[in-house]
Amino acid sequence: MSTFHYSGFSFYFNNEPIQIISGAIHYFRVVPEYWEDRLLKLKACGFNTVETYAAWNIHEPQKGQYNFEGIADLVRFIEIAGKIGLHVIVRPSPYICAEWEFGGMPAWLLAEPDMRLRCYHKPFLEHVDAYYDALLPKLRPLLCTQGGPIIAMQIENEYGSYGNDKPYLNYLKDAMIKRGIDVLLFTSDGPEDYMLQGGMVDGVLATVNFGSRPAEAFAKLRKYQSDAPIMCMEFWNGWFDHWREGHHTRPAQDVAEVLDEMLSMGASVNFYMFHGGTNFGFYNGANGHTEDSYEPTITSYDYDVLLNESGEPTDKYYAVREVIAKHQKLADIELPQPVAKRAYGEVAMTGQAALSLNISRISQPIQSAYPVPMEKLGQDYGFIQYSTFLSGPRPKQPLNIQDLHDRALVFLDGRILGTLDRSQSGAIIEFEVPEGGAHLSILVENMGRVNYGPYIKDLKGVTEGVRHGMQFLSDWTIHSLPLSDLSDLLFEPISSHMEPSFYRGEFTVNSVADTFLSLDGWIKGVVFVNGFNLGRYWNVGPQRTLYVPGPLLREGSNEIIIFELHGAAAPRIRFVDKPDLG
Structure with missing residues (x-):
C-alpha cells in the first residue's frame, strides 16, 4: 500500500x-x-x-x-x-x-x-x-x-x-x-x-x-x-x-x-x-460553439x-x-527501438460494390411517416439513408433538410443532385418532379458528435424533417448504415459509375510494419483494413494519409475495403512509409 x-x-x-x-x-x-x-x-x-x-x-x-x-x-x-x-x-x-x-x-x-x-x-x-x-x-x-x-x-x-x-x-x-x-x-x-x-x-x-x-x-x-x-x-x-x-x-x-x-x-x-x-x-x-457552427x-x-x-x-x-x-536527476535515455515503417507500394482495387445495389444486403429497411434520427433507431455511428417517392408533376422548388446533422448526398432517381453540409450554409439544391413522379434518396453521414460546449446534445441524421418547397415529405424508407459488418457485400468488377461504393483490394505483406495509406485521387470516405475501421479521409485536408499500425496487418494476404462517397476515377491506393499531415 x-x-x-x-x-x-x-x-x-x-x-x-x-x-x-x-x-x-x-x-x-x-x-x-x-x-x-x-x-x-x-x-x-x-x-x-x-x-x-x-x-x-x-x-x-x-x-x-x-x-x-x-x-x-x-x-x-x-x-x-x-x-x-x-x-x-x-x-x-x-x-x-x-x-x-x-x-x-x-x-x-x-x-x-x-x-x-x-x-x-x-x-x-x-x-x-x-x-x-x-x-x-x-x-x-x-x-x-x-x-x-x-x-x-x-x-x-x-x-x-x-x-x-x-x-x-x-x-x-x-x-x-x-x-x-x-x-x-x-x-x-x-x-x-x-x-x-x-x-x-x-x-x-x-x-x-x-x-x-x-x-x-x-x-x-x-x-x-x-x-x-x-x-x-x-x-x-x-x-x-x-x-x-x-x-x-x-x-x-x-x-x-x-x-x-x-x-x-x-x-x-x-x-x-x-x-x-x-x-x-x-x-x-x-466543435460547435454556436447553434450554426460545426467543425x-x-x-x-x-x-x-x-x-x-x-x-x-x-x-x-x-x-x-x-x-x-x-x-530532476535523470538516468541515461533508453528508448525502445523505433517501430519499423514500410512502403508496401501501390494496390489496385479489384472489386466494387455500389451502395445502391447492396443496401438491402447490409441493412434492413424501416418504414416511417417521417425521417427519424439515428439514435431513435438504435444506431450510434456511420451513415443513414432516407428514401421516399414524390408524386408529380411539381415545379422546381428548393429541397430543405430541416436540421441536417451532418452532411447529405441528395439523389433523384439515382442521379446525384448535390451535397448539403451542416458546416457550409448557403448551398441550395432545387429540382422539379416529372409527371410520373420521382424517387428521392438522401444519404446522411454522421461526421462526429460535438464534444465541447453548449451544443453537445447532437442527434444525427435528419433530426426534424425534409421539405420540397413548403411541403413536408412523408412515407420514408430508412436504412441504418453503421458499417459494422460488411461481410454480405457483393463485389463486382470495377465500373465507371461515380456513385457511393465500396471498393475492395488485396495486398501482400512479407514483413509486418507500420505504414501510411495515401489516398490521392479519392475524395471522401472510410477505410477498413482486415475489418478494422481506420477512420475517415477527406481531400479537403489537412490529412493526406491514414496511419496503419503494423499490428493490424498480417504476413501474407491482407484486405482493404474503402467506402468512397463520390466515386473513384482511378481506384488505386498507395502504402507509403511517411505521413502527410500539413
Whole structure:
C-alpha cells in the first residue's frame, strides 16, 4: 500500500515530496500492442506519471453491455504503466471532451426522451451509476492505497466551462467514494473566474488547464485555492486539427520555456498530450460553439506533441527532456527501438460494390411517416439513408433538410443532385418532379458528435424533417448504415459509375510494419483494413494519409475495403512509409 496526498504547497508520495511530471496517453487511441512502447518512451523522457481519460462510449457501447477488452482494456494499460514504474492519473468522468465523439458519452443516451446531460438529472445519473458500477470496481484494486499505481482521479472534466450544478458534481464525488475510490480526487478547469466558480468542489483539489502564461493562470487558481499545491492538469503543448484547416504546430522551444517556468515555480504538470494517437473508426469529435457552427475533427490526433501519431519522438520530446533534466536527476535515455515503417507500394482495387445495389444486403429497411434520427433507431455511428417517392408533376422548388446533422448526398432517381453540409450554409439544391413522379434518396453521414460546449446534445441524421418547397415529405424508407459488418457485400468488377461504393483490394505483406495509406485521387470516405475501421479521409485536408499500425496487418494476404462517397476515377491506393499531415 502507498499514499499520495498533499500538505501545504507540496504533494507527497509515501511521505516523500514529489513533483508530478505527467503526460497524457489515451489507451483508446493506441493499439494495445504499442501501449508499452509509448509508456516506456514517456518514462525515458523523464516523466514519472501517465494520465488517461476513460471513455464511457468505448466501455458501454450499448446500454448495459460492457467492454473492457482489446483497445478498451484499461486495466491492462494501467498495469503496464505500473510495471515499468509510472504513477497513473485516471480521469473517469461521464464526460471527457478530448475531441472524442460526444465527449466520451455513449450515443444511446440521446435515444431517451428529455435526456439532460451533465447535470443533476436522475435518468442521466442512473446511467452514470450503472457505468460506475462496472468501471470503478476494476480500478479499485489498482489504486495506490491497494498497492497499485493510480494516485489520483478526476471528478467530471472542465465542468465550469459548461455549468455550475454543484449537486451534480457532489453526486459524482460521492458516487466515486462509496465505490471505494479513496485516492486523491481533483477537478480541472480553465483559469477563469466563472470556470473555477462553476467547476470546483468542496474538499477536492482544484487544478487548471492552459497552454501559456502559467504565472497568470496559477495566480487565478490561488485566488480560489490558496492552501494547496499548484498543478496544470492540461498543459496544451500542441493542438488538434479540424477538416478544412491547416495542421496546427507549436515551436518546441516555446513549449520548453513555458515548462521551465512552471517547474521553477514548483508546479506539477500534465502534458496534454504526450502522445495523441488516432481517432480510429467513427470516434472523432467535433466543435460547435454556436447553434450554426460545426467543425468535425480529423482522424489523426497527432496533436504536434512529444511523440507523433505513429509514436516516434519529435524535436519537442528532446527539448522537454532537457528542461526536466535541469530540475530532476535523470538516468541515461533508453528508448525502445523505433517501430519499423514500410512502403508496401501501390494496390489496385479489384472489386466494387455500389451502395445502391447492396443496401438491402447490409441493412434492413424501416418504414416511417417521417425521417427519424439515428439514435431513435438504435444506431450510434456511420451513415443513414432516407428514401421516399414524390408524386408529380411539381415545379422546381428548393429541397430543405430541416436540421441536417451532418452532411447529405441528395439523389433523384439515382442521379446525384448535390451535397448539403451542416458546416457550409448557403448551398441550395432545387429540382422539379416529372409527371410520373420521382424517387428521392438522401444519404446522411454522421461526421462526429460535438464534444465541447453548449451544443453537445447532437442527434444525427435528419433530426426534424425534409421539405420540397413548403411541403413536408412523408412515407420514408430508412436504412441504418453503421458499417459494422460488411461481410454480405457483393463485389463486382470495377465500373465507371461515380456513385457511393465500396471498393475492395488485396495486398501482400512479407514483413509486418507500420505504414501510411495515401489516398490521392479519392475524395471522401472510410477505410477498413482486415475489418478494422481506420477512420475517415477527406481531400479537403489537412490529412493526406491514414496511419496503419503494423499490428493490424498480417504476413501474407491482407484486405482493404474503402467506402468512397463520390466515386473513384482511378481506384488505386498507395502504402507509403511517411505521413502527410500539413
